[in-house]
Amino acid sequence: MSRADTAPSAASAGKPEASVAAGPVAAGPAGPAAAARAPGSPLRELLRPLGLFRSELVTTFRRWRTLALLLVLMAVPVLVGIAVKIETSDGGSVGGGEGDGPAFIAQVTNNGLFLVFTSLAVTLPFFLPMTVGMIAGDSIAGEAAGGTLRYLLVAPAGRTRLLLAKYATTVVFCVAATLAVALSALAVGALLFPVGEVTLLSGTPVSFGEGLLRTLLIALAVAASLLGLAALGLFVSTMTNSGVTAMAATVGLLITVQIVDTIPQLHAVHPYLFPHYWLSFGDLLRDPVYWDPLLKNLGLQALYVAVFGSAAWARLTNKDITA
Amino acid sequence: MRYGVPIAVAGVAAATIGLVPALADSGDPDLPKITAEELVAKMAESDVDQMSGNVKINTDLGLPALPGSSGGGDRGGPFGGGDRDRGDEGESGKGEESPAVPQKKLMELASGEHLLRVATDGPDKQRVSVVEDAAEYSFIHNGKDVWTYDSASNSVFHAEAPKGAGKGGDKGGAHGKVPGDLADLTPQEAAKKALAAVDKTTSVSVDGTAKVAGRDAHQLVIKPKAAADSTVESIRIAVDADNGTPLKFTLTPKGGGKAVIDIGYTKVDFGKPDASTFDFKAPKGAEVTEKKLDGRAGKMAEERAEKQAGKSGLSDLSGLQVLGEGWNTVAEIEMPGGAMFGAEGPGGKEGPGGKGMDSSMAKSLMEGLTDEAKGEFGTGRVFETKLVNVLITDDGKVYAGAVTKDGLVKAANQAAK
Numbered sequence: 001m002s003r004a005d006t007a008p009s010a011a012s013a014g015k016p017e018a019s020v021a022a023g024p025v026a027a028g029p030a031g032p033a034a035a036a037r038a039p040g041s042p043l044r045e046l047l048r049p050l051g052l053f054r055s056e057l058v059t060t061f062r063r064w065r066t067l068a069l070l071l072v073l074m075a076v077p078v079l080v081g082i083a084v085k086i087e088t089s090d091g092g093s094v095g096g097g098e099g100d101g102p103a104f105i106a107q108v109t110n111n112g113l114f115l116v117f118t119s120l121a122v123t124l125p126f127f128l129p130m131t132v133g134m135i136a137g138d139s140i141a142g143e144a145a146g147g148t149l150r151y152l153l154v155a156p157a158g159r160t161r162l163l164l165a166k167y168a169t170t171v172v173f174c175v176a177a178t179l180a181v182a183l184s185a186l187a188v189g190a191l192l193f194p195v196g197e198v199t200l201l202s203g204t205p206v207s208f209g210e211g212l213l214r215t216l217l218i219a220l221a222v223a224a225s226l227l228g229l230a231a232l233g234l235f236v237s238t239m240t241n242s243g244v245t246a247m248a249a250t251v252g253l254l255i256t257v258q259i260v261d262t263i264p265q266l267h268a269v270h271p272y273l274f275p276h277y278w279l280s281f282g283d284l285l286r287d288p289v290y291w292d293p294l295l296k297n298l299g300l301q302a303l304y305v306a307v308f309g310s311a312a313w314a315r316l317t318n319k320d321i322t323a
Numbered sequence: 324m325r326y327g328v329p330i331a332v333a334g335v336a337a338a339t340i341g342l343v344p345a346l347a348d349s350g351d352p353d354l355p356k357i358t359a360e361e362l363v364a365k366m367a368e369s370d371v372d373q374m375s376g377n378v379k380i381n382t383d384l385g386l387p388a389l390p391g392s393s394g395g396g397d398r399g400g401p402f403g404g405g406d407r408d409r410g411d412e413g414e415s416g417k418g419e420e421s422p423a424v425p426q427k428k429l430m431e432l433a434s435g436e437h438l439l440r441v442a443t444d445g446p447d448k449q450r451v452s453v454v455e456d457a458a459e460y461s462f463i464h465n466g467k468d469v470w471t472y473d474s475a476s477n478s479v480f481h482a483e484a485p486k487g488a489g490k491g492g493d494k495g496g497a498h499g500k501v502p503g504d505l506a507d508l509t510p511q512e513a514a515k516k517a518l519a520a521v522d523k524t525t526s527v528s529v530d531g532t533a534k535v536a537g538r539d540a541h542q543l544v545i546k547p548k549a550a551a552d553s554t555v556e557s558i559r560i561a562v563d564a565d566n567g568t569p570l571k572f573t574l575t576p577k578g579g580g581k582a583v584i585d586i587g588y589t590k591v592d593f594g595k596p597d598a599s600t601f602d603f604k605a606p607k608g609a610e611v612t613e614k615k616l617d618g619r620a621g622k623m624a625e626e627r628a629e630k631q632a633g634k635s636g637l638s639d640l641s642g643l644q645v646l647g648e649g650w651n652t653v654a655e656i657e658m659p660g661g662a663m664f665g666a667e668g669p670g671g672k673e674g675p676g677g678k679g680m681d682s683s684m685a686k687s688l689m690e691g692l693t694d695e696a697k698g699e700f701g702t703g704r705v706f707e708t709k710l711v712n713v714l715i716t717d718d719g720k721v722y723a724g725a726v727t728k729d730g731l732v733k734a735a736n737q738a739a740k
Contacts, residue, residue, distance in 0.1 A: 318325055
């Protein structure tokens with residue numbers, strides 16, 4: 001899609017939303033004006049959902065908050081990398097060579113690529129989902145709190161479409177956040193440690209190219225692991241008119257579920273908790289790849305997306321928008 | 324009304340999760356009748372030596388939870404990352420041995436749930452991989468080389484078997500098993516051991532059919548006969564109807580409840596595994612521990628393995644006597660100086676590993692873990708698990724066996740006479 005194509009659609013539908021986020025003052029007069037305008041050509045009709053998605057994306061990624069979150073995520077691999085470098089500078093191995101510490105950390109000194117896996121294993125339990133929870137929780141509730149939700153809905157986009165655009169934006173953020181960690185780790189790893197042939201968990205060596213390919217798959221698996229939480233956050237976000245409440249509730253839910261997942265007495269419910277298979281991404285490093293937990297993870301995330309996505313839809317389409 | 328949608332989605336999902344396995348389970352395969360003798364013969368004749376698959380091991384010995392050794396094996400402790408429970412190794416192993424040494428792995432496998440990926444191609448090529456959280460422990464036997472690789476610590480253990488150790492038919496694999504017996508953790512080996520124990524005190528029967536790892540199987544049931552004190556209720560072996568390979572091995576305790584040992588294939592393939600499966604080279608940067616196995620070391624390890632199995636090797640221990648026979652067998656061990664902890668019972672694997680604790684702590688722990696027992700032999704304490712019970716008398720004798728507390732007391736009384 002070229003810029004010229006989107007310009008008119010942005011003028012009719014996209015613009016109000018883009019400016020809405022900038023502030024209610026600017027959006028106030030523009031909203032009704034856009035609503036009063038007649039629907040555009042069939043082409044514009046087709047492009048409108050993308051226009052809405054696009055403006056959501058731009059709004060989200062232009063926020064300082066989002067950029068700060070990504071920066072924090074990118075700092076984690078730097079910290080881990082430097083810590084490992086310092087600890088092993090005297091020729092010793094990490095964690096006394098007993099395999100203690102975060103997953104894959106013993107391998108980092110041999111191959112910088114493993115810093116990617118270590119960083120993902122470190123950030124996945126909490127950092128990554130927390131940022132996703134913040135973005136997802138803020139998505140609808142933040143608009144409601146800012147008083148901009150009704151202007152968004154005044155545009156002839158429809159609530160379902162708005163919800164889809166919001167969720168798609170969150171999904172893009174999941175991928176962006178994972179890639180931020182992975183790329184930062186890759187850069188730090190390549191800088192501080194040797195890279196080259198990758199030894200898989202089974203002890204089989206593969207070429208660096210295949211290692212990179214597996215890394216990409218792992219990043220995608222991690223991003224996909226966050227989709228369930230994103231849907232949960234979206235649902236929570238439709239329940240309240242306060243962005244902060246929604247973010248806190250989502251992150252609180254995350255922590256609660258993580259704790260429940262560690263209590264052995266509750267093992268019966270563990271397979272149904274969304275973080276349960278999160279660390280399955282490591283199974284991509286086996287030879288042959290052990291797919292069962294990966295597929296279970298994807299299935300579970302899809303289930304959460306279906307349940308909480310539809311719940312968010314039910315809630316938002318029934319909601320009285322007062323703010 | 325729209326709230327019905329998420330509820331319906333959740334309902335359908337719950338129904339699918341609940342019903343699909345139930346539907347898949349229903350309908351045990353219809354197989355021609357077979358007698359127990361025929362089935363045992365079929366197992367003995369079975370000449371499958373090429374296969375690969377996934378084995379799930381579930382051990383629940385009913386051991387009390389000790390501080391620092393959680394159940395383990397469960398996937399996905401979210402804050403845990405890759406740190407697996409190494410509590411029981413901490414005291415004894417640190418700094419001395421490479422984490423890739425196979426014996427340590429066996430200890431870990433003795434409790435909880437584990438997944439193994441196995442591949443076999445004849446007696447000279449085996450591979451067993453223990454799938455762990457974000458880590459893997461591989462055991463590779465290829466010809467004269469035995470490798471183990473522990474990815475969590477990136478360390479390698481390499482042993483070269485002595486020449487000529489491969490003699491002796493089935494025992495050909497023995498030198499491969501020397502360092503670890505890891506290759507024994509398959510339903511085949513478990514079944515072999517169980518059948519070896521079959522004698523006149525045992526009843527063997529065929530009890531229906533089952534589907535294991537997508538294959539039709541006969542179920543062989545081994546029960547102790549006239550052994551009131553045995554803790555074993557029954558041993559159930561699912562035997563592939565096609566080629567006689569044991570696919571599942573379940574040991575049920577008399578006390579009821581969950582199986583003590585449950586080893587079974589979840590996936591099995593009788594094709595020839597890829598030759599590269601058995602190739603192994605120490606990865607760059609890995610810490611390699613070399614060990615040359617001469618005949619003596621191999622023999623010792625073999626003996627130890629036999630002792631662990633609680634079989635004939637027991638009599639080699641000094642001050643050890645075997646009381647009773649068949650399923651009621653109880654081992655009597657005299658402990659030097661009457662130390663409470665220190666000697667391992669025949670179920671050495673199951674020992675709680677009290678080494679290294681100071682004595683007062685050991686004593687209070689001991690009192691918490693054991694029950695008092697009295698009899699003609701005097702007094703003592705009984706350490707109970709679902710399968711193996713150990714009676715430690717105050718005068719420093721240890722009685723252990725797969726029998727109930729009463730059985731131990733009876734044996735101790737008889738011995739005291």
